[in-house]
Amino acid sequence: MMIYVFKTSVKTKKDSLRLKPLLNEALSIAKWNFDLEDCDKILRIDSPTCIIKAIVKLLNNNGFECEELKD
Template identity: 45%
Template sequence: MDVLVFSTSVKGQKQVSKVGTLLTKIPAIAQWSFDLEDCDNILRIVASGVSPKYVETLLQKAGIQCQELTY
């Protein structure tokens, strides 16, 4: 399992739910969470075989800015 970390434009619970609906449809994603108290509105994903670019594109198509953070 890989941990992917992204900076997002998600601001509130409505957008968290919107993203959650997209992410839960992907069987390779085991877990996801947001930290909206962080200045980058962090999205963390635990998954197998999911590329960061795929997540970025998926969220951007839904109107959410998303960029992988390297750590």
């Protein structure tokens, strides 16, 4: 499993709940969560497969900015 960390423009719990079914479908075998307290509104994903492009595209297509944070 790899942990991927993304900076997002998801600001509220309501936004994250709107994305929940989409993320659950796209990440059926992964664990994920938002840290909306962090200044970068972090999305962490623990996934066995590389999902970077798919997640950036999913969030962008739903009106949010998203970029992977490197180590």
